[in-house]
Amino acid sequence: MQEATRIPPVSPVRVEADPDEPLSRWLWLVKWLLLIPHYLLLALLWVAFVVVTVIAFFAVLFTTRYPRPLFDFNLGVLRWSWRVSYYGANAFATDRYPPFSLGERPDYPARLTVVYPERLSRGLVLVKWWLLAIPHYLVVGILTAPPSGREQASPPGLITLLAFFAIIAVAFTATYPRGLFDLIIGLNRWVLRVVAYVALMTDVHPPYRLDQGPRDPGTENPTTLP
Template sequence: MTSAVGSVRVGARLDTPLSRWLWLVKWVLVIPHAMVLVLLWAGFLVLSVVALVAILVTGHYPRRIFSYTLGVLRWTWRVAFYTTAAFGTDRYPPFSLGECPDYPATLDIAYPDHLSRGLVLVKWWLLALPHYIVLAFLLGGGYVASRSDAAAGAGLIGLLALFAVIALLFTGRYPRGLFDLVLGLDRWVLRVGAYVALMTDEYPPFRLDLGGAEPAALDIGAPPPAPDELGTGAQSATGSGPWTAGRVVSVVLGSVLVLSGLGALAGGAALLGADTFGGDTAGYVTSPDFRATGTGYALVAEPLRLGRATGAAPSDLLGEIRIRAAGTNPAGVFIGIGPAAAVDRALGGVAHDDLVVPGDRGRPAPRPTAGGAPSGVPAQLIGWTASVAGPGTQELRWTPVAGDWAVVVMNADGSRPVVADLSVGATAPGLRPLRVALLVAGGFALAVGAIVVAAALVAAGSGHARGREDRS
């Protein structure tokens, strides 16, 4: 029995000497890496879902997927170490999914022989919640949802790294104590990242292991497998290992297709739900009622700009528009729609409230504009294209045509303030062909993307098998 390191092993060394000023432009220098990593993380996300299903069914993380996800984490860690996670080296990160043991920042994750089927459903969200709270502090409040340690954002890690390079700028030295602390925090983040990415069942310890060298773990057992036993092989992005450039590109393109297909399917399902459950008995897809409380003489919606989309008239897409308003003024409520330019002229010097979207909870919010009283009652302000006025709930129906239009709600007697409960609906015949197109295109993209990803995984598996034969 020998002392063993943990399943997630994070190493780093501080390169010396470091340039006093290079860190100021590293943000620009890593733009190519950022562009590639965005695509690689699309594949990481899709393959992680595949791995989740595989673990749930078999209790094993597929080796070829493990090889890819470990490669993405390694690439991300090298870029992060070069930039905001430490600024610990001036050596430009390699464009590689491989191990790169000579680079100052290294990451190894032992391939698990078996993973718990039950934990896979809860460890990435429920069990990791305490760590997410810590990560929100380390990486910044808006960064909790990610599974990597890419840019540290405005959290403690980024702040400490900034202090270190400011000291470097003025003294020419990177404070060693700060480096050890930053690396301990980075190590915490990477351990959590590997756990929520389902790559290990070893729960991340609540301890701060300082310094660039990985300490011995408290558990006693066999030493971790060598890198070749992890299924990584020579997994260079351009090498001859299981993850060659062509296979990586296939996974990325397939994953983008899968994610695009899922997005299109979600959009089609949302349109189907809106048409099926959001419509009323009259066939209108209607917004929920919301109360608009103004301070002036009118509530004016943002201009409605209607053109001809692919030769279709606005009514072909929107159908008939219905606007309902129930005012609180005893005189009743006025609803009018007219050319936006004419409405601007009529209300240019009038105190009114523009309904700005988005407002509170996504509903239009009044934005007051100072001015005087209108020149007359609402019906006489302009030649309205359509209007209605009266006590109680009023309903304006209008068949839209191309142009710029403004909707105005006022008290029927032209007084102030205007307070009304409003809702907007449309028959929206254009939703039907659009949702069909989204569902068909989404299903096609999802199927093609899945086939491309599966083919890349099979090829990677055969490449790994050939690599093992060559080593034997």
């Protein structure tokens, strides 16, 4: 009897990215400066993201529904952030300047979608954003190395460190190492799945699995590379 092919657990969070070549060898040196307008706007948007998530918490608790306008706003903030991260220090994988947009941009090399849930669990909304996500918080802390609150600067997270190695390779060889690209996208994918989960946008617990590569193999409509 032929063994059935094992299908990975489905995630409603779809994170994808296209390798963008050729890349400038030196533009990455000033990308942080070019992204300042995005950082200022995203700082405000993430404050709103937190407020919207709190409102959604009570909406789900009393109605089991995440109001669609609130869901779309938070999804837009995640999309915007992913595009900026892909352009900047979380990947350095494109020279296409990210758009100032909350909407879906299928033409941009970094894309993110989250399937809208018609119903969410009242019970899970009480615990998933803190108790159930604790193991993932530990992983995300290593990947992103958030500020420690101390006077000295925090060390870069693993994702930023790998992206720096990748862009150094581009500077000397004009080629983004494909294996490193796949790993960086997989690590960003893990982080974004966790963020969507703790923001109450899905009841599907993020898998403890590193799905590498530009195409997301663990989503409801998986695609294959050509």
